Amino acid sequence: MKRVFRIAVFGICLGLVLLIVQKGFQIDEEVFMHTYWIIAPAIVIGAVLVNVLYNISYQRKMRRIVTLLDTGHPKEYIAEVDKLLHTARGQSLRNILKINLAAGYIEIKQYEKSISLLENLAGRQLPGSAVKMVCRLDLCMSYFYVGQYEKAMSLYNENQKLFGQYRNDKTYGGHIAVADILALMRNGQYDQAEKLLDTAQRFWEEPRLQNAFQEIGKSLIDMKKENRQPG
Numbered sequence: 001m002k003r004v005f006r007i008a009v010f011g012i013c014l015g016l017v018l019l020i021v022q023k024g025f026q027i028d029e030e031v032f033m034h035t036y037w038i039i040a041p042a043i044v045i046g047a048v049l050v051n052v053l054y055n056i057s058y059q060r061k062m063r064r065i066v067t068l069l070d071t072g073h074p075k076e077y078i079a080e081v082d083k084l085l086h087t088a089r090g091q092s093l094r095n096i097l098k099i100n101l102a103a104g105y106i107e108i109k110q111y112e113k114s115i116s117l118l119e120n121l122a123g124r125q126l127p128g129s130a131v132k133m134v135c136r137l138d139l140c141m142s143y144f145y146v147g148q149y150e151k152a153m154s155l156y157n158e159n160q161k162l163f164g165q166y167r168n169d170k171t172y173g174g175h176i177a178v179a180d181i182l183a184l185m186r187n188g189q190y191d192q193a194e195k196l197l198d199t200a201q202r203f204w205e206e207p208r209l210q211n212a213f214q215e216i217g218k219s220l221i222d223m224k225k226e227n228r229q230p231g
Contacts, residue, residue, distance in 0.1 A: 062100060069107060070208070078104035092127045099135050102142075107208070111142045118142065122155075133162050133172065137179060144182045156183050174204030178212050185216075190224050 061084060068077035081101045088094050098121060102114040118139035126132045136159050143152035156163075156179060163179070166172040177200040184193035197220065201213045 062097070066100075069104060072207075074104050074107040078108070095121055095124065095126060096131060099131065099138070102138055103134075106138060106142060106145075109145070111146045114138060114142045115146070129162065129165065130172070133159070133166055137163065137172075137175060140179055141175075141182065144179070144186070149186055153183065153186060174200065174206060174209040177204065178209070178216065181216055181220075185220060185223060188227070190220060190227065193220055194224075 065080045085097050102117040105114040140155040181193050
C-alpha cells in the first residue's frame with residue numbers, strides 16, 4: 001500500500017514538474033496537455049506494473065522455497081528465505097518474508113527467534129487478513145511452546161474472530177486446530193482436547209501437522225496422568 005501511495009505521489013510530482021516545464025518554455029497549452037495525458041499515465045502505469053511484477057517474482061521464489069519446509073529441510077528453507085530478505089525491497093514484501101522465516105524457526109523449535117520476528121510484526125498493518133492471521137497464529141503457538149501461557153491465551157482469545165475465518169481452510173485449518181487443542185489443554189479441558197485431536201489427526205493428513213499432533217498427544221497423556229494423581 002505504501003509503495004502504491006509513493007507511485008501516486010510520484011505521478012502528482014511529475015505533473016507539477018511538467019507544468020513548470022510548460023510555463024518555463026511557453027509551450028502551447030493544448031499541445032502540452034495532449035502530450036501530458038499520453039506520457040503521465042504511461043509512466044505511472046509502468047511504475048505500478050514494475051511493482052506488481054517485482055512482487056510476483058518473489059512470490060514464485062517463495063513457493064519454490066516452501067517445498068523445502070514441506071519435504072523436511074527446514075534449515076535449508078531458513079537459509080533461502082534469509083537470502084530473499086537480503087535482496088527484497090518494500091516493507092510489505094519484507095514483512096511477509098519475515099513471517100515465512102519465523103515459520104522455519106518454529107519448525108526447528110527455535111521459538112525465541114520466531115517470537116522476536118513476529119512480536120515486531122503482530123501490531124503492524126499487514127497486507128491481507130490471511131497474512132495477519134498467520135502472523136498472530138504462529139506467535140500464539142510460539143508462546144505456547146515456550147511456556148508463556150498468559151500471552152498465548154490472551155492472543156488466542158483476542159483473535160477468535162480472525163482465526164474463525166480460516167478454521168475450515170485447507171491451508172490454515174490444521175494449524176488453527178493445533179492452537180485450539182493447546183488452548184483446551186491450558187484450560188484443563190483434556191477430554192475436549194482429546195476429541196479435537198482425534199478429529200484433527202483424521203482430517204489433516206499433512207506430515208508436518210501429523211508430527212505436531214503426535215507430540216501434542218504425548219503431552220496430553222502426561223497432563224491427564226498428572227491431573228488424576230491425588231493431591
